[in-house]
Amino acid sequence: MQHNIKKIGVMTSGGDAPGMNAAIRAVARACSYYNVKCVGYYRGYQGMIEGDSIELTARSVKNIVSEGGTILKSARSTAFRTKEGRKKAYDNLVEEGVDAMILIGGDGTFTGGMIFSKEFDIPVIGVPGTIDNDISGTKFTIGYDTALNTVVEAIDKIRDTASSHNRLFFVEVMGRDAGFIALNAGVGAGAEEILIPEEDLGLDRLLESLQRSRRSGKSSSIVVVSEGDKIGKNVFELAEYVTENLPDYEARVSVLGHMQRGGKPSCFDRVLASRLGVKAVELILDGQSNVMVGVSDNNLIVTNIEKAVKGKHTINKELLRISDILSV
Amino acid sequence: MQHNIKKIGVMTSGGDAPGMNAAIRAVARACSYYNVKCVGYYRGYQGMIEGDSIELTARSVKNIVSEGGTILKSARSTAFRTKEGRKKAYDNLVEEGVDAMILIGGDGTFTGGMIFSKEFDIPVIGVPGTIDNDISGTKFTIGYDTALNTVVEAIDKIRDTASSHNRLFFVEVMGRDAGFIALNAGVGAGAEEILIPEEDLGLDRLLESLQRSRRSGKSSSIVVVSEGDKIGKNVFELAEYVTENLPDYEARVSVLGHMQRGGKPSCFDRVLASRLGVKAVELILDGQSNVMVGVSDNNLIVTNIEKAVKGKHTINKELLRISDILSV
Amino acid sequence: MQHNIKKIGVMTSGGDAPGMNAAIRAVARACSYYNVKCVGYYRGYQGMIEGDSIELTARSVKNIVSEGGTILKSARSTAFRTKEGRKKAYDNLVEEGVDAMILIGGDGTFTGGMIFSKEFDIPVIGVPGTIDNDISGTKFTIGYDTALNTVVEAIDKIRDTASSHNRLFFVEVMGRDAGFIALNAGVGAGAEEILIPEEDLGLDRLLESLQRSRRSGKSSSIVVVSEGDKIGKNVFELAEYVTENLPDYEARVSVLGHMQRGGKPSCFDRVLASRLGVKAVELILDGQSNVMVGVSDNNLIVTNIEKAVKGKHTINKELLRISDILSV
Amino acid sequence: MQHNIKKIGVMTSGGDAPGMNAAIRAVARACSYYNVKCVGYYRGYQGMIEGDSIELTARSVKNIVSEGGTILKSARSTAFRTKEGRKKAYDNLVEEGVDAMILIGGDGTFTGGMIFSKEFDIPVIGVPGTIDNDISGTKFTIGYDTALNTVVEAIDKIRDTASSHNRLFFVEVMGRDAGFIALNAGVGAGAEEILIPEEDLGLDRLLESLQRSRRSGKSSSIVVVSEGDKIGKNVFELAEYVTENLPDYEARVSVLGHMQRGGKPSCFDRVLASRLGVKAVELILDGQSNVMVGVSDNNLIVTNIEKAVKGKHTINKELLRISDILSV
Structure with missing residues (x-):
């Protein structure tokens, strides 16, 4: 050259x-x-x-x-x-x-x-x-690929305790205005529901989906929520809303936060x-x-x-x- | 027998x-x-x-x-x-x-x-x-030993981004009323300060310690906070209080949550x-x-x-x- | 349907x-x-x-x-x-x-x-x-992607000890007759040389490359060898050959083996x-x-x-x- | 002072x-x-x-x-x-x-x-x-503790493939003349048999144990062998000896090697x-x-x-x- x-x-x-x-x-x-x-x-x-x-x-x-x-x-x-x-x-x-x-x-x-x-x-x-x-x-x-693995490994751990206690977890992940991390890590972690900014599922359909999930015999569930999600409630409000409407669910929230940015x-x-x-x-x-x-x-x-x-x-x-x- | x-x-x-x-x-x-x-x-x-x-x-x-x-x-x-x-x-x-x-x-x-x-x-x-x-x-x-490794690995990741951005992180860890996880994982992760229920450091000494830390040439810092800590503020209030009193610090909070309970x-x-x-x-x-x-x-x-x-x-x-x- | x-x-x-x-x-x-x-x-x-x-x-x-x-x-x-x-x-x-x-x-x-x-x-x-x-x-x-991460994590560990002792490591990885794992994991792990079946580097050029590497100031080196490599020597013979011809090198061999097939x-x-x-x-x-x-x-x-x-x-x-x- | x-x-x-x-x-x-x-x-x-x-x-x-x-x-x-x-x-x-x-x-x-x-x-x-x-x-x-975790994680991976193929694996670990790593990692990894320098199990009892293990319904087995083991055969000879004497076993060998020395x-x-x-x-x-x-x-x-x-x-x-x- x-x-x-x-x-x-x-x-x-x-x-x-x-x-x-x-x-x-x-x-x-x-x-x-x-x-x-x-x-x-x-x-x-x-x-x-x-x-x-x-x-x-x-x-x-x-x-x-x-x-x-x-x-x-x-x-x-x-x-x-x-x-x-x-x-x-x-x-x-x-x-x-x-x-x-x-x-x-x-x-x-x-x-x-x-x-x-x-x-x-x-x-x-x-x-x-x-x-x-x-x-x-x-x-x-x-x-991006590293962050996906970090999220999936964290949700695997959360799944252990969710499954031990028959709980519903809302896990907030990063991604700014895009749902790439939530969608791919959600599929990778076997999440029951995934909320991303690109598609507004709506609160009613979320409740429906969770009810269907429990009826089908699932005892624990993971919902992955993108930080840019547009459902109109933050992840803590979401958990509260769901618990109010589905009283047999015991819900917990986990915000994965900045660890998603680091690591080998x-x-x-x-x-x-x-x-x-x-x-x-x-x-x-x-x-x-x-x-x-x-x-x-x-x-x-x-x-x-x-x-x-x-x-x-x-x-x-x-x-x-x-x-x-x-x-x- | x-x-x-x-x-x-x-x-x-x-x-x-x-x-x-x-x-x-x-x-x-x-x-x-x-x-x-x-x-x-x-x-x-x-x-x-x-x-x-x-x-x-x-x-x-x-x-x-x-x-x-x-x-x-x-x-x-x-x-x-x-x-x-x-x-x-x-x-x-x-x-x-x-x-x-x-x-x-x-x-x-x-x-x-x-x-x-x-x-x-x-x-x-x-x-x-x-x-x-x-x-x-x-x-x-x-x-307990597994939880320590989970916490230390998470803080290692947070350290990467803290160090890239010269930030101060408050990381809340589990432990109920005991500081075992915070104290050991804090030492293991090289935290600059560790807040545990068994010892009330006091807000003034925390500020002092962080100032000393920055003066000594540290550009980023990790404070590990036990969930049972008795300092009188939750981890978000703590971060706010420190930012108000030490304006040259950019603080972030990470609550590690339930992933600490899971994993191999x-x-x-x-x-x-x-x-x-x-x-x-x-x-x-x-x-x-x-x-x-x-x-x-x-x-x-x-x-x-x-x-x-x-x-x-x-x-x-x-x-x-x-x-x-x-x-x- | x-x-x-x-x-x-x-x-x-x-x-x-x-x-x-x-x-x-x-x-x-x-x-x-x-x-x-x-x-x-x-x-x-x-x-x-x-x-x-x-x-x-x-x-x-x-x-x-x-x-x-x-x-x-x-x-x-x-x-x-x-x-x-x-x-x-x-x-x-x-x-x-x-x-x-x-x-x-x-x-x-x-x-x-x-x-x-x-x-x-x-x-x-x-x-x-x-x-x-x-x-x-x-x-x-x-x-495939998981195996790449397994190999890279193993070589990261080997790098720690190679670097502590200024040693040369030959690391054999899987892949049958194809060099995908060796080539990608080799680049990912920062290997100094990569031997794959698709390209016969030749023994002379390997020696040259290792000598150049040491002259350029590197104190430790990793050579990734695909199991299907065609250089005509197995990985142990290779290490011996190199040590005979480059006496200032202390060489070690690691065959990663079946752990490459497992894991999450x-x-x-x-x-x-x-x-x-x-x-x-x-x-x-x-x-x-x-x-x-x-x-x-x-x-x-x-x-x-x-x-x-x-x-x-x-x-x-x-x-x-x-x-x-x-x-x- | x-x-x-x-x-x-x-x-x-x-x-x-x-x-x-x-x-x-x-x-x-x-x-x-x-x-x-x-x-x-x-x-x-x-x-x-x-x-x-x-x-x-x-x-x-x-x-x-x-x-x-x-x-x-x-x-x-x-x-x-x-x-x-x-x-x-x-x-x-x-x-x-x-x-x-x-x-x-x-x-x-x-x-x-x-x-x-x-x-x-x-x-x-x-x-x-x-x-x-x-x-x-x-x-x-x-x-020592880190090496134990490295060994156990590697054997977990080997267990995945051993179990998929109903195989018997001999895994050699480090430890010089002491069996600490083999014994503790062997128990941690759920090994069927552990060979350490401090105790000579003997070849006959090894064969017996493996036969009993298969009769009890186990389809795959892990034998952890300390590098300083005194059974009189190296790990490859051991695998060969067992395969000759227990023909229904498909045996494989994995020498974990220097990765045991490295890692966070x-x-x-x-x-x-x-x-x-x-x-x-x-x-x-x-x-x-x-x-x-x-x-x-x-x-x-x-x-x-x-x-x-x-x-x-x-x-x-x-x-x-x-x-x-x-x-x-």
Whole structure:
């Protein structure tokens, strides 16, 4: 490849996700392989504004492929929403000699990068990293598969006690406005009912479904509730509502919370992150900019970053049907 | 051993704990080994009252040594608190030909068993099974070690995201009125501060400690809070109070909840449950009654069940000191 | 759907794989949902020949979605390779009233099923279940994702000790004649070198690569070796050869073995198995036969079973290139 | 405490064990707490001889409480067996200003330390760290509990496939000349037979036991074999011998290998390592030398290091009896 790239910057932004470190490692090692320098910025755009950075070499990223979190840390930056903030960030890149930036994050991260790239004519490449899987232009985002396993393992444990006590559990999972985690982890954990933002089941049908479930001989039940669910009640109100209307149910609530963001990445996420990280570097050396690299049908694909931000990654509603059949 | 025991009953009662199945298996197999019949009662005392039971053979308990929960299920029984209820239970045991009962559970279970045994002159043996470790007469209860690992693994995950975002997390763990889980899992997870019912740190000292922690260069912190803690605020109020008083802290709350009760038991809990279950059978064949079997210094010990119920298993405050030193 | 299917049979055959139970559950529940009876045959074709079966209801498959292994057990059947054996199996199906069979397994299973279906004009549907991922007509087989995580977790542990002692480890993984597990788990675990049957690296290049690796400052290294690798030496001979030629290396061998076949299935495998199992039932009700259901680009696809057996699922050699770049 | 200790050195030696990092962290933080400097030596005695060291501060050991392996690495040192080697090590300590050494390791480590301490009159404190649990003067060594869980989890996976295929598995586990791991993990995993160096079962009784096991209706079996077992055949020969004599058994072998040394430490090991590490520092400040700190009945105890080395930590043979009863 002919190019005049001498140094590539990389950062992680938005909610952290398992596999971000594997992606950072892939970027740093691909840079080393192609004889390009690599610098990591701490805390996303905030570190770019503050010039808070560290040189990344092939050796300095060793053994992080298996670590959760992000060694570059992550943050939200209000300063970067201002022209002044972005100007500072750009000046720091120029001073440091950074020719292009790789942005590991989600929608918000890419929107910022898109504006920045246009304003200052600097190449940016997006790498989708979020547990929510809510990004267009890729079938899978880094961290999503690990989060699914974390949720399923937690619900397996909850199932043990639910089943010992013949109880009904409402388990709230993450996912922002998307139901990917709830739907897939719900099917994986054998949940009796799954509530996601994309489909409003309605309170009446929930009660019906739970009654049917008990009549069919089930002594315990799990309802997985997405945090973005639109049923009009939060998970605690939901549990109360159900207990009031179905008095023979003893209901409990579990909010899985931030543990869903951490943990050692699954093999799937490590391989995905490794492939996307290497490809991001190669895209830069190939003269590309303003694109996001993703995966579809196990092949890497490249999408205009604007299209990725504006597009919508819709869930597969077939799974809702599967869930209905399986909770018979 | 000379004895005229022909059939032993076993049940699990109170909050379920990982390893209860290993204990049930040990009871069933020891019965088979000593040529005694074994019957399991479902849902604790409630199943005894209802005569809801199942024959347990050496083969019917296969492969449950590694399973969380309890195949005999657990429940609280209000009926057993009445003389009529206990009479019904006794009549069922007589009809079934049960000569002695093994009770796997905690304080409440043993108290019920003590009364029952006196009223109807039937031998009962207690086996301590609860994740809370709050039983006198044993250093370790079945399920406690597994719960510690579950908590530590969850906090490891939370640490990933706390550290990525430089955040302060309040993590609430189980333990009823005892701080065993909070204290040990807190030290194991490297928590900066641990709040337990046995010691009221006070809000001022908590703020001080967190400030010191940040000054010493720590960018993220974990505070483990026992559900029975006496600081006068629940974990959400606590997080709010700290954020108001230390504005540079971004605080989050995670309530680990019922997943702490489930999961495959650790090796420690399986071995403990196996030893206690076998011993419980042997104590019955040896003519004993109204005792609890426990472990101390890796040896099995036997305590009068009344003493076990009335005694108090106090935490090792040395660990609080260790925690202070380690969070320097 | 209009059909005259009254009873569907299901079995598992060949090497067992995590998620087979989730597939069995999906078949049983889909049958229940569509008001069709379901019967499970034990030990694959052998159970069909012996008439060794069990009725499967919606309730009898509860809580197995999370269990490794197969409740229907698996076996190889030499008797089924004879016309007499297959005739016996067919007679048993007729007697039992089974209208169609769902076969969960790999190449060998499907080849048997194809012959059987032609001989006796009975519909068969294949569901790909094997950790090796070596089946044409699907991007992923049931159990593969779980095996990858098992291997990566084991190598993470080996990395700990390799890194503490500055050692070189040769880790042999499963996969029969295919390198899927070795290649993906190798990239996921950050292996320095990966030996797969599809590409003969050669002994000289292996030595070179290891020398380069040490010169670049690495103090420990992991080489992942597929069991079907064609380098001409088994993993122990390989370690010896390397130690003789690179005396400053202290080499150790670890053969991961059968633990790769077991364990709780990952969320990915549970969802995949659930979708494939339901679809297999629906294909039968839809009048189809002699096809295998698979997944591609996250959509279900249907392939003629003969094509699936004769086709070849080739590995993605891009990953070998990625591995080279990442081990820089 | 009155003392004139200004700097404490710490190292890890022998086979690495999960929790060694937690012990290093405890030493470093306790030093910081007591205003003493701390220096870590790499690769055990070898680093002391080469003067290969690193300053350890409260911050430099952050987040290692959960990490397997040892950040100080480990090695065997032949040079330290010579007077010259030890002299060099001593000179380096003097030059560095180290007043006392904390040695984390096993028997071999302590023997070396004992000689060194006598020769050069420098205080040494032993901290027992080995997965084998074969050290006198403590009920538990650092890493042992984690290794038990690793073994039990691996055998759970093997049980899945053994049970699916009705097979007999021989699983070899670590433990050097002691049967602690085999015996406890064997009971925890529900093994049908356990072979340990402390008791020679004999080949005939093994065959008998396996035959009885099958007659009693068991379709699959696990035999756990300690690497130090004295039955006179290695695990592969054993499997062959059994298959020859019991032809209806299909036997397989799995050697768990070095993965037993790695992985995140269990809560038990982290708490144990934290307590022992702090205590070791306090013993030095208290003027003690040539002792090992251990744990008994959940209390810390201090043993003369010579006694610890010469003593023998015997296994609890009660567990063999328990295992017999449970495999009925």
